[in-house]
Every structure is written in structure tokens, then in C-alpha cells.
Amino acid sequence: MDLRIFTEPQQGATYDTLLTVAKATEDLGFDAFFRSDHYLSMGNTDGLPGPTDAWITLAGLARETKRIRLGTLMTAGTFRLPGVLAIQVAQVDQMSGGRVELGLGAGWFEEEHKAYGIPFPKEKFARLEEQLAIVTGLWATEVGKTFDFRGAYYQLTESPALPKPAQARIPVLIGGHGATRTPRLAARYADEFNIPFASIEDSERQFGRVRAAAQEAGRDLGDLVYSNALVVCVGRDEQEIARRAAAIGREVDELRANGLAGTPAEVVDKIGRYAEIGSRRIYLQVLDLADLDHLELISTQVQSQLS
Numbered sequence: 001m002d003l004r005i006f007t008e009p010q011q012g013a014t015y016d017t018l019l020t021v022a023k024a025t026e027d028l029g030f031d032a033f034f035r036s037d038h039y040l041s042m043g044n045t046d047g048l049p050g051p052t053d054a055w056i057t058l059a060g061l062a063r064e065t066k067r068i069r070l071g072t073l074m075t076a077g078t079f080r081l082p083g084v085l086a087i088q089v090a091q092v093d094q095m096s097g098g099r100v101e102l103g104l105g106a107g108w109f110e111e112e113h114k115a116y117g118i119p120f121p122k123e124k125f126a127r128l129e130e131q132l133a134i135v136t137g138l139w140a141t142e143v144g145k146t147f148d149f150r151g152a153y154y155q156l157t158e159s160p161a162l163p164k165p166a167q168a169r170i171p172v173l174i175g176g177h178g179a180t181r182t183p184r185l186a187a188r189y190a191d192e193f194n195i196p197f198a199s200i201e202d203s204e205r206q207f208g209r210v211r212a213a214a215q216e217a218g219r220d221l222g223d224l225v226y227s228n229a230l231v232v233c234v235g236r237d238e239q240e241i242a243r244r245a246a247a248i249g250r251e252v253d254e255l256r257a258n259g260l261a262g263t264p265a266e267v268v269d270k271i272g273r274y275a276e277i278g279s280r281r282i283y284l285q286v287l288d289l290a291d292l293d294h295l296e297l298i299s300t301q302v303q304s305q306l307s
Helices: 015-027 054-064 082-096 110-116 124-140 181-189 200-216 238-247 252-258 264-276 292-306
Strands: 002-007 032-035 069-072 100-105 147-150 155-159 172-175 192-196 225-234 260-262 281-286
Touching (some): 002 292, 015 032, 032 054, 054 082, 100 124, 124 181, 172 181, 181 200, 225 238, 281 292
Parallel strands (some): 032 069, 069 100, 192 225, 225 260, 225 281
Antiparallel strands (some): 147 155
């Protein structure tokens, strides 16, 4: 089971804070550092000092880390034109020496679009399908050949399809709870399917839908990685668990029910139950980025048992 650190910088984090967490992620032996792609805070927080851009952040981290994978859960398709996104991600992959992964979703948070003047189209999912075709098509086009695309929303003519990533294939993550279109898209384009903040039962159901779609599409069933994203709150005892829950404005019982919360033994046991349904990676949503002792505890007393 891979453990990856997943941050939500729109809730309030500078680049320097993210760099500190990314370096701790690397030093403590975690597999990857991922971040959300949002421009507006959510809930009862002011989000100060303000948002940071996901791909600008990852470009910086690409030069300041050496081992960990870097990526997004999920880049909003509404934020970037697919041709531009393909260039950005390929460049960051080159800057990292081939450590980038792209999580791409349709975009959903209308308020942040209004706040920053970003168009919020009604037909987001159909656009996402074209975006996936374009981004993966540009990367797959042989050097010296051109890429053309004629869709309802995007048209590309004689694109040189450059630059190329450092990796032969950048892993693409698709995720969500949708019962029909999401599994179909994952079966066609994804290297990894991620379901965020879902119970073991709901995860198993959705993984089954994706496996069925992949089988129908003729893919090898071992071809897709299945993963979960879950909020994490680990403590050595009940007092420490409660302190960490309070720091992120959550209740311990709710976190135990809906996330990975409790003592290291409790969390290892619950991760094991996700593993039993086929999950191979857990993205640990870390909300208190100042609490590096939390990461160390997870590394030494949770991750060590999983390996």
C-alpha cells in the first residue's frame, strides 16, 4: 500500500509551507506529494495569504525535491485549455526528471470561478472527455508528426505536439462517484482511478463499476491502479487524536467514521480493509500543514507497518 500526502492549499498555505511539507514527505519515506487545484477557500477559513496555483507550485517543487512523485487531485478542466495544460504538465515532468502525475477532473466549485472570472460551462463532463483525448493525444504523438483534433469544444490543427514529457507516459488519474460516465472515462484514459472521501462499501461498489467498464473496453484488469483519498488524523492516544481533530475543526467520531482517524493501530487496520477491496494507494488529506509531527507519527507507526 502506497501512502501519499495530499494537501488543500486553498485553505491557507504559502509556497514555503508547501515546500516544507513536500520535503518532509520525501524525508519521511512517503510515496508522493499531491495538492488540490482550487482558487477559493471552503468552509470557515479566510484562506490567507491566498491561493497558490497548482502547476506553478509543482514546478517549484519539481526542482526542490528528488524522489517523490508530484501531482494533482484534481486539476480542474475549467481552469486551463487542454493544449496549454499538456505543455505545462510536460514541462513540469521534465523539470522533475519524470515524477509527475496528472489528476484531471471536470471542475465543480462554481463560486471560485465567479470570484476569479473563470468561465463555468454547463457541459463540463463532455469538455473533460475532449480534454483527456487532447492531452493524452498530444503526449502520444511521435516527434516529427502532428496532432489534429476536431471536437465540439476544442479544435487543434497541425499541432507539433511538443514538448514531450520526460516519462514515456505520464500517469493520468480520473476519479469520482459517478456511476456511468466516470467509469467509462476511466476505462478509456486512466492509469489510476481514485475515489475521494468514500466508505469502504461505496469504494468497493465504484471500483466494481470501473473494473466492469475496463473489461468491456478490453483492458487488462490489472492495468488500472485503484486508490482512495481520505482525511487523516492520527494520535498516540485519545488526547492527541482530539487535539488534532480540533485543529482542523472536525469531530473525532466523525473522522473515525469517514476518514482515517484514531491510534496508529486503528488506522493500519482500516487501511487494511481498503486494501482488501483492491485499493493500492491512499492519499492522506493533511489539513494542518504546520503539524509535521503528525507526518512523522504516520511514517514511523503507520507506514512502517504497511511495508
